[in-house]
Amino acid sequence: MFVIETRGLTKRFGDTVAVDGIDLTSTEGEFLVLLGPSGCGKTTLLRLLAGLEEPSEGEIHIGGTLMNGLPPRTRKIAMVFQSYALYPHMTVHRNIAFPLRAEGIDKETQDQKVRWAAELLGIDRYLNRRPRQLSGGERQRVALARALVREPNVFLLDEPLSNLDAKLRAAARDDLLAFQRGIGTTTVYVTHDQVEAMGMGDRIAVMSEGRIRQLGTPEEVYADPADTFVATFIGSPPMNLLRDDGHIIGFRPENFRPASLIPADQHPTLFDFHVNRAEYLGSDRYLYGRVEGFDEHTKVIARVPVDATVLEGATHSFGVAATDLRLFDAATGLRIEGGRQ
């Protein structure tokens, strides 16, 4: 098992700082997700780890070895690309065998390993086809098999599910996770999809503007966001943020409930919630409105059970339990007090 570590890793393209002094250490066999909006530097970070880009500053260690300056092939890493990057003119067999051929492994061992990887991923029937004859999901498996076949120390995955349709994506997510758990190789997974990140990551590194805003388990980044960026980037709908002299008060929509439903021993903070619109979603109801006494342009969303009786256009007494309130500094956006830890 191998640990990935970066120290003060920085990458500049001209005047743009794509990756800005990142210190990140994985644990052994971890499924680590890099999550962030497009342009936040997550793919650049992954390419730095792979050796496809050279860092401007900082160090990369994989399994305790300094990797700076080493070409990708010597890093014992495998990477799956967003487009899968299969070689279109080669059969599936030749695609999977390509890294082995490059290593100069004899034909028989090549064939054995290709069959082993193909069977593991359930694509052994397609070995003689070409990539264009395969569906998106099958191509993704070929890309995984090609990555797996050299038994790498680290897997790097760059949005490997984003080219699949929604239904296939859910299934592929399960498969990918089961596959990673099965082989137990340390994996870094890049995505902009928070549902993927929450569902798959052992830990999530939330990135923005080339920095890691927070590194933690899905529960941590969701319940205890380190700043207002993480608070609004994670969760759909996002955390409600109310500006209140020098502070920002944050609470999740599902924790914003009719006051009558919150037991008194939870010491709720109460608000007058003016509901503009209710949205019925089957299992829940989303209430869109604003809170009296705060900036009237600040939209607030509550997620309540369908059976809660709430009238559109009326003002209701809503509250948030003391343990569910989060406070942020209004100037920096950083979390300033614990609440629950």
Place this chain on the structure above:
Amino acid sequence: MSEQAVADAPEQPPPVRARRHLLDNERFLAFGAMTPAVVYILALVGFPFVLAVVLAFSDVTVGDPSLDLVGFDTLRQVVADPVFWQSLRNTLVFTLVSNGLVVVLATALALILTKNFRGKWLVRFLVLLPWTTPVSLATITWLWTLDSIFSPIDWVLRQVGLIESNVIWLGHPKLALASVIVVHTWRIVPLAAVIIMAGMISIPGEIRDASDIDGARFWRRTLEIEIPLMAPIIGVAVLFGVILTVTDMTVVYVLTRGGPTNATQVLSSWAYFKGIEGGDLAQGAGTALFLLPVLIAVAALILRFARRRDVL
């Protein structure tokens, strides 16, 4: 839709009256857009082609311009001439060798020019230069460079001590053909290199990255990934190269005028000498007509090849 929803919907703008403008009429547009091209092709390709076919089956000469159809007599005379066969052989050698060289050199050039290095724009500019120079002027430069007395190549070779007296490049049958081939290769390489470069740039970056990750080094990546992926584009470059070579007579005309003793005579130059300079329009047209099946076959072959290798 409920009444409430109808009342809430934004007011619809009044329907615009459909105007039947001539430029919105697709049939008219299609006709109008194609007509210039069709007229152009009919006037400059179709008419001369038909004329050439008619002339090839006649006995028209400059001295006797009346059109008398003589069937296959003219074509029989054309193939009875040993110079015709020598021209055909030279055309094949000229085309195959120069295009073989073009493919190898242009691919190598494209590989170099897609890399990043200092002064790349200058090198790219210099490489393109032969293509931008008018062919006749460029060939005249070569004529001087290969001159029997003043050739700078000979001078350098003499100074280095490799030769004692001038080589006389254009005076020796084999050397003359080689010179024609080299000059023509020099001329076509830039075009082919640019076409192949475009193909190389169109290979997705992730494919190249993947081959890096998979441990491929320069030769494996070039031979197993890049060149196979560029095969259709290289095919197109060859198509252009072959057509430009088979139909070209400028290089031969300026450098050697087909000599010495027809050693560099190609079909197009032979057709010109027969038909225009010799005044036998019928035989000239007949000779030129022999290029047609070659060109059709090459075009069909390479287009088919390009479609089959359309892999991405």
